[in-house]
Amino acid sequence: MKGVTFMQQKIGIIMNGVTGRMGTNQHLIRSIAAIRNQGGVALSNGDTLMPDPVLVGRNQEKLEKLAEQHSIKRWSTNLEETLADKQNDIYFDSQTTVRRADSIRKAIKAGKHIYCEKPTATSLEESLELARLAKRTGVKNGVVQDKLFLPGLLKLRRLIDAGFFGKMLSVRIEFGYWVFEGDWQEGQRPSWNYREEDGGGIIVDMFAHWRYVIDNLFGNIRSVSCIGAIHIPQRLDEQGNKYTCTADDAAYGTFELENGVVVQANSSWAVRVIRDDLLTIQVDGTEGSAVAGLRDCKTQHRVNTPKPVWNPDIPNPHDFLSQWEEVPDNQTFDNAFKVQWELFLKHVVADEPFPWDLLEGAKGTQLSDLALKSWKERCWVEVPELTV
Known part of the structure; x- marks a missing residue:
């Protein structure tokens, strides 16, 4: 002007x-x-x-x-x-x-x-x-x-807002990759990640992410059940010294949401990747399904869903992966x-406005604590509402 x-x-x-x-x-x-x-x-x-x-x-x-x-x-x-x-x-x-x-x-x-x-x-x-x-x-x-600002999850948000899924039924989150032990190949994550006394552990690390992803996209968490594991008991640190792993390197969680949606989240630094990305989130609903990665998102609508029949005596006649459609970018995505x-x-x-405050951060810590409690006591744990 x-x-x-x-x-x-x-x-x-x-x-x-x-x-x-x-x-x-x-x-x-x-x-x-x-x-x-x-x-x-x-x-x-x-x-x-x-x-x-x-x-x-x-x-x-x-x-x-x-x-x-x-x-x-x-x-x-x-x-x-x-x-x-x-x-x-x-x-x-x-x-x-x-x-x-x-x-x-x-x-x-x-x-x-x-x-x-x-x-x-x-x-x-x-x-x-x-x-x-x-x-x-x-x-x-x-x-x-x-992760709320990743292109793949923004496309997933677009589908949710458009009512693409109809009644949402379930969510499956798969995250992780193989982190080398440090003996014949150098590890690609810092050693403190695998020591509980230094604040390590995949539950403490990743369940803070799952809390805000689930809350913001799928619904409020009512309860959690989790089993953790230390799959790799020893690793080598940055100086090449062997140490004992005291923190979990894998976690297998199930979350019941207030709206009835069931979420499963597998997190592991001891898994080899055979999926489209290091993180994939599959959402299934009555009207359609979607699988989102870090940048891409694929959908399959109800009318395009194939009709497979269980028959292990013949070769599989379906190329299931080709039956999904890419969600277009339709915008320029900046770094999350x-x-x-x-x-x-x-x-x-x-x-x-900026709704993601320290209380939202505390909710992530709450979920990690309750998941660790569930693992220790081998039980479902309720997730109470937090206020300040």
Whole structure:
């Protein structure tokens, strides 16, 4: 508009733990650096919001190298100093789980808005404490729930909103891949993932994801039954030293939803992949079915469903895989982490809605805790409603 001047506003972000794989790749390179490279986040009033990050961690050499690679001027090994700096508005945490809660607590007390990875803490009590502390102090807060913004799940959401499934009946989630033990091939996940004392375990890791995926797409969880396993009892760490695995590397969960839908979720770092993707979600309904991966989604409507007959005495006459149709993109999909970062930044500055807060993060921790209880006691466990 002629005569109107739009402004660029800086927002300081403390990024703690970005020297790790997820923090570097998804949060720094593909989110904050990408947002800076595109010229910031466009606000509804025409202004732009430019992230001004300060990288925080324990390894000075790694921080300095990352900052130089991505044209970031600020880095520090002193968290307290960055929290005291008034030009920093947001505290982001992607450290290992055992370190997260204490740092978030300090950031809330310093008046910073909070955005963090999940699990938000190692126990439900601590996760709820953080949510309540944030509510009392009035800081805005959010938790990474990246899978909701994956192209495959966005297409699944599109089908649900369109009523494609009719009455939804069941959901089957298959996640995982083979993580090498480290003897003849180096493991592709950090060793702490397999030590309970360091916050490891696939239940703690993945059930936080299953909570928000199930809640947001399929319905509220009423109860859970879970069996975990330590399939690989020994692995080699990053220094080549053998260690005993004390945390579960596989989990087999069943969830009963309030609307009657039954969800099964298999999670494993000891499975070899024979499916379209590392994560697949199959939804079956009276009117149709769909299978979503990270980026793609296939459907089979009621009218296109084949009519197989059980007969093991003849070769299978059906090419079942060819009988599914691809859901078209119909839009350009950005990186899932980046999309949620942009939403959170607009929430902080422009007060736009952002429902994925620390309470939602606590729900993920709750489900992990209850799944571990179910495994230990070999029983179904009810999932009570959480409030702050």
